[in-house]
Amino acid sequence: MDCTKIGKLIADLRKEKGMTQKNIADALGVQNKTVSKWECGLGCPDLAYWSDLSAIFGVDMAQMMEGEITSNKPDNGNIDKIHFYVCPTCGNILVSTGSASVFCCGRKLEYLRLAEKAEQLDLSVEESDIDYYITFDHPMEKAHYISFAAYVKSDRVLLNRLYPEQSPAFRIPISAGGKLYLYCVNHGLTVYSNFWTKQNWKM
Structure with missing residues (x-):
């Protein structure tokens, strides 16, 4: 470990949180001079303190131990x-x-990747005055069920959480043309980009 880098990071995170060395010391049950020693790069925190430091600062423990917090690239909303x-x-x-x-x-x-062997379900779409009622054929058992359905279009994500032994159905606001994602706890993530075809509609 690079104690100099880690010490600087601890000092920066502490100041970012508006905390004093005494605040950190009290939270960890150590003396002020111990925190000062870390921030000056004269030693690194013992392993027992890393989890608490991570929680205090709200950052990833592994990155703290490397002495550097890696920022993600800006989200351009794609x-x-x-x-x-x-x-x-x-x-x-x-x-x-x-x-x-x-x-x-x-x-x-790790993010969910689309299943190689997708579980293809028969979807039905019924329009009401204010939304679409979508049903699908699935057993929805405790060990085999759809965990969520997500409708994605333009700049919106509509997430419906589903549970075992629940009716295999959900509603979304009227807005045709997006993609529907279904996640089965057994078979993984499947996307339906053409579920708006007329064969799915209840007339």
Whole structure:
């Protein structure tokens, strides 16, 4: 570890948070001079303190230990580069529209890639006064269900969270022409770019 780089980063993050060395020391249960020593590059924090430092500053622990926080490229809002993430621990669903480092439950998540062997479902679309009611054929069992449905168009992402033993259906506002993504916990992510074809419509 480069203690000089790490010390400078700790000092920068502390100031960014508007905290004093005493604030950090009190939160960690160490003396002020210990934090001062780190910031001067005269030593690095013991392994036991890294998790707490990461939580205090709200940054990735691995990048802190390298002494440098890597910024992502600016998100130019390209919805075609949308990525979905599912936390394997808590099931949280997260979305990005550009390069991103996404963490949940202490783990860095990899974005979902489209399944090589997609699970093709029969979709039906029914129009009401204010929205489309979309149904699909799926068992929706505890060990085999659609976790989410996401409708993507222009600059919008409409995410519908689904659960096992729930009816295989969801609603989206009237706005034809986008892409529909369905994520099955067994078969992975599938995209339906032509689900608006008339064969899917209930008349």
